[in-house]
Amino acid sequence: MTEAPLPEGFHFRKLQITDKTDYLELLSHLTTVTPMTDEEWNSRFEEINSLPHVYYICLVIETTTNRIASAASIFFERKFIHNRGICGHIEEVVTHPDFRKKGLGKAVITHLLNMAHETYGCYKVLLSCxxxxxPFYESCGMEHRSQTMMKYWL
Known part of the structure; x- marks a missing residue:
């Protein structure tokens, strides 16, 4: 799969512990974000990063201002089926309104799809939307295959 190019002035990087304010602000453009203390943020960040081969949060950074422009997360589920295969799950895809219509969302999705396939050998990647x-996700090479059933407690 070919990477979707990032526009000039943007680059990928992994979420860092110092990204709390900017990352939570970005997520607020996707869903409700409950305020958290620095201790709560640090605890969750350390928990996520203690599982480096399970969970990854990819950011697109605007180079000049160092702002988080877009982000998505992926986690990897180890299976017993499909020859003990690995299934990727993409979540929390969001682009800040100031940076929309620049191809950043497509770039971060294709970046994670490539990582899932080439680095982790995933046999499939799931995403609910x-x-x-x-149509956006179809333009990223994803296809509608089944219905997603959910149970929410929030």
Missing amino acids: KEAVK
């Missing part, structure tokens, strides 16, 4: 954004 609303009907309205299905």
Whole structure:
């Protein structure tokens, strides 16, 4: 799979512990974000990063201002099926409104798809989305295969 190019002035990097304010602000453009203390952030960050081969948060950074422009996360589920294969799950895909329509969302999705396939050898990657954004994910090479059933407690 070919990488979707990032526009000039942007680069990928992994989430860092110092990204708390900017990352939570970006996520607020996707869903409700409950305020958290520095201790709560640090604890969750350390927990996520103690599992480096399981969970990865990819950021797109605007180089001039060092702002987080876009982000998505992926986690890897080890299976007993498909020859003990690995299934990727992409979540929390968001681009800040100031940076939309620049191809950043497509770039971060294709970056994670490439990582899933080439680095982790995933046999599939799953992503749930609303009907309205299905065409975007299809343009990233994903296809509609089944219905997603959910149970929410929030």
